[in-house]
Amino acid sequence: MTASMTAFARRETHQPWGSLSWEIRSVNQRYLEPSFRLPDSLRELEPALRQQLRQSLSRGKLDLTLRFYPAQQDKSLQLDTELLDQVIEAADQIYARMPSAAPLDPLKLLQWPGVLQSQEADHETVKQVALQVFNEALDELQQHRLREGEALAKAITERLQQMVKHLKTAKTLLPEALQKWRENLLERAAKLQVDVDPARLEQEVVLLAQKQDIEEELDRLAVHIREVTRALKSKEPIGRRLDFLMQEMNREANTLGSKAISMDMTQVSVDLKVLIEQMREQVQNIE
Template sequence: MIRSMTGYGKGEALSEQGRCTVEIRSVNHRYGEISVRMPRAFMALENEVKKALACTLKRGKIDAYVQWEEAGGCAALPAADLVLARGYAELLRSLSQELGLKEEPSLGLILAQKGVLGEAVAGQPDPDQCLAQLMSAVQGAVAAMDAMRRREGDALLCDLASRRGQVAQWVQRISERAPQVVDEYRQKLKIRLDQLLEGTEMDAARLAQEVALMADRCDVTEELVRLSSHFTQFDDALAADEPVGRKLDFLMQEMNREINTIGSKSSDAEVTSLVIRIKAEMEKMREQVQNVE
């Protein structure tokens, strides 16, 4: 069963220390690229998170976001830089003396100076103690994303199978039409030669040679056989329960190459029309394949 590369998943895990939330988003990408953003306290566990994601998500640009909320909803308090605060206090006192002012610098004035109060910092857990909780949230997010990617994969499967069936029908019409093209060429060539020779006896061997040369130039048997093989491999890939996006992309390239060759060999209007239809449909298939993991 194929999977889409696009998806979203969210997982949560609770403990006495707090709540760990993991969100994962993925979009199309030629390879597998995983990016993780998490609180500074969890940075040592980044590789563990990436390994857990890579076990299931094989391809796509994957962004994971880890959030931590302290238990009890404790308010985050800003951190004060005491060294910097003392420095500002001394500087302000010195300025007051130089200017002949008697006022002492107020606490509010000191706190208003840049850098004295840092950003609010919530309580941070011990990452070693929260590893199991983090991994539980990651697995929950991965499971949710995988379910979504499977649902989208089902839609892709139906669309690709339908278009592949339509292409196969048109290829079958080309296969049926190809022998007729040679017979029609033989008849047209004979009529034209009769008109040019005006009753003069025709060289049957020469006519047969010309027809044989034309038949060799427009013979698409090899291309049709290879297309049939590609169709079989394409169907097998759609039924496989593993990442097959790259294989499908390669098969689309090979199928397109065979169709182009058929088009270049044929001078028949009906075959050319079928080739144009097939190429248009295969382009839509190629676009869909770009979404497959």
């Protein structure tokens, strides 16, 4: 299915040890260009996140933000009394050798590593949950991109249908334009009181018809329309292919304009180029 590169997703989870939230914003870009904003404590996750992203997306500029809010811990102090007794015993041994030493400060004991216990969350648990929530946010982003892509495909298809109508119109205009050119030539010759050789006139009409033949351009445009329609049904990324096809269609429409010998044919060329430009703008957002 057609996928847009413009999307947004947000997922979060709340755990006893805190909360995690992911925000992913995606806009159009020629290549895959992710930018991660991670807490320092979870910076090591970035390689795994990038690998997961490459497996899911092929194009787009993405801003990916992870926020981690640790839970407020119980404010009561938790002491490792066994370790504290060992520290005090060691201090007593020092006092026995140095009776003149300053008295032991209880606050200094609290600063001893391990005496004051913390209730921090297990780091590996936080990492695993962060990866899980990231995958959920990525799935949500992809669903958003597919919904946007479906709308883009519908808009492009509508314009392709309008192009088909203009191509049919162009095929009927050329004979009429040649006949009008023939009549105008005869009218000018009559005003100038010049005798026109019928054989020479028909020869000029044939030469003009050959020079202004647009069948080839119309056929190529029809082929491009079919190819765009086929690409819109593909399950693979199609943005670059569609961008190329838009360039080719615009080139053929310009050629039609250069060969126009009537205002009606010129208008058809202009209408085609307007539709192609509208589609090209939509294509810029397709993955």
